[in-house]
Amino acid sequence: MRRVCLTLPTNRSCAATIAAVAGEAADGARRFGVEVHLLVLDSSGAPERAGHREAIGALPPAPGVVVHHLDEEQQRSFLRKAIVRSGVAEPDRILGLMLPSDVSYGACTNRAFLFAEALGCASVHRRDSDSVYQTFGGEPVFPLVHELAALGRPAAEVARLVTRSRLDPAYRDRPVALVGGSFVGEMSVDVAEIRSLDPAVYRDVVGLSVPAGYPEIWRGNLIDEAFRGAGTDPFTGDRTTLTRVAPNRVDMCNIGLDREVYGRVPLPPATDTIGSDYFLIHLVHDAGLPGVLHNRHIVNYHTDERRTDAGFLAYQIRFAKFLLASRYLDDVYRRLAAAGAALLDDGGRIRAATVAACVRDSTGQGQGQDTDTNTDTDTERLGLDVLEVLDVLDVLDRSYRKLGGRYSAVADALAARRGGLAAEARADLADFAVLIDAWEPLARACRDEGFPAVA
Structure with missing residues (x-):
């Protein structure tokens, strides 16, 4: 039986979301006759985890659905075993990139990818704890319907299932690697x-x-x-397009990926950086892999915690780090686009080494430049590209001080970390390249290790 992983990473209380996603899992298992592994990766505090355990215990039995609820200690234990089995260099560094102490949108999804490998799943489908499903005709609108219908199938077959096809005929024999939609409601970035x-x-x-x-x-x-997604128009009926999916048309709360993608390349493990989990969408597009874009958009909302002074400051710093990282990632994306067909081997599989080279070249590592980024202010040693990165902080400083109020506090916090933030953006890309190098042996080790069901 085909196995798939529907994952919900969370660091906040979200019992209602767990119940809703479990409903999607049950619907998918019933419609498609697959085994859906609902994977809740829980980084929240003890009281919130207890609430999640209670919510999972209250779920009605659903044929074909297996639920896994893992706290960080359980995740760390498994990852440590898999890393040792893989034989990769710098095992402690790899474990730190997989399970950092700070928030990492890429790392939490990378863990889902590896657990899916251990579970023998063919695909990963991600949802977020700060989103809910739309309803239509009194029923929830589940994106999993389109994801399970198309992922892994040759594009020529999927062309008969979608509303329209805009895919170059040259790609029709390639399997569908990505299925996704966007969101409606509040902006994905709180600006x-x-x-x-x-x-x-x-x-x-x-x-x-x-x-x-x-x-x-x-x-x-x-x-x-x-950051507006699909706007505010509600769902009124299915529209699906077979195409090379543009990265700005898909949100990571509403995506399914084939294991031929995430089994070869991970996401950037940058910490405290929003948007660090969108890399594979760019890679799928630039490699010419087919995807399906649908309109079963998920409703995005902002949590109350983000409205507090502490939550506001933390979020704005994550936004600033996203803008800094974008200076490097945009260069990586240009290199991926230029590589095009060279991103795939003769069997149509992603070449991880080529992707790693694009990442390293964006920071000068490909030319053998110094990669030590522990100095806060020596921009000459870090490379001239850091000057462009520092320009981002200059714009933010001027802008936030003009806004005043609590934005001035953000400007002060960014100014205090100015050189360090610039260095972190470059170091994050260096870490990403290291993780790409280790990824395929690590994924293989997870498959060999296997993972016991934790109901």
Whole structure:
């Protein structure tokens, strides 16, 4: 029987979301006759974990659904065994990249990928704890329907199932590697308040997320569309497109990936950096792998914790680190796009070594430059590209001080860490390259290790 992994990583209380995602798992198992492993990776505190255990215990039995609820100690124990089995270099460093002490959107999803490998799953389907399903006709709108229908099947077969096809015929024999939709509701990045306070500052700040080189008219459109997902229109019926899915059309709370993607390349394990989990969407697109874009969008909302002073400061720093990381990642994406067909081997599988080279070249490592990034302010030693990264902090400093209020506190916090943040952005990419090198042996070790069911 085909096994798939529906995963919900969380570091907050989300009993209602667990129940909703369990409903999606049951629906998928019933419709498609698959075994759905619902994997809750729990990094929340003890009281929240207890609430999650209670919520899982209250779930009605569902044929074909197996539930796994793992706290960080259980995750660490398994990962340590798999890392030792893999024989990769620097095992302690790899464990730290897989389970860092700080929040990492990429690392939590990487753990889901490896547990899915251990469980023998053919695909991973991710949801988020700060989102809910739309309803239509009184029933929840589950994206898993489209993900299970298409993932892993040749694009030529899937073309008969979708509303329309915009896929180049040259790719029709390749399997569908990604199925995804977007979100409706609140912006995925919490910057709406900036727009209401000062539209000009909003354009300056959000404009930092747009890659360099776009004509001004295009930049304006990209700024207007940034972080808005599919807007606010509700679901009224299915529309699906077979295509090379554009990265800005998909959200990581609403995605399914074939194991031929995540089994070869992980996500960047950067800490305290929003958006670090979108790398594979770019890779699938640039490698010319087929995908399906659908309109079963998930509803995004912002948690109350983000409204507190501490939550606000932490989030804005994560946003700043995203903008810093984007300076390097945009260069990686340009290299991936230029590599194109060279990203795949003769069997149509992703070449991890080529991807790692693109990552290393973005920080100068490919030219043998010094990769020690422990100094806070020596920009010459870090490379001239750091000057461009520091420009991001200059724009944020000016913008946030103009907004005043609690944004001034963010500006102060960023200023205090100015050189360190620039160094971290580069070091995060170096860590990513190391993890790519270790990934395939690690994934293979997880498959060999196996993973006992934890109900």
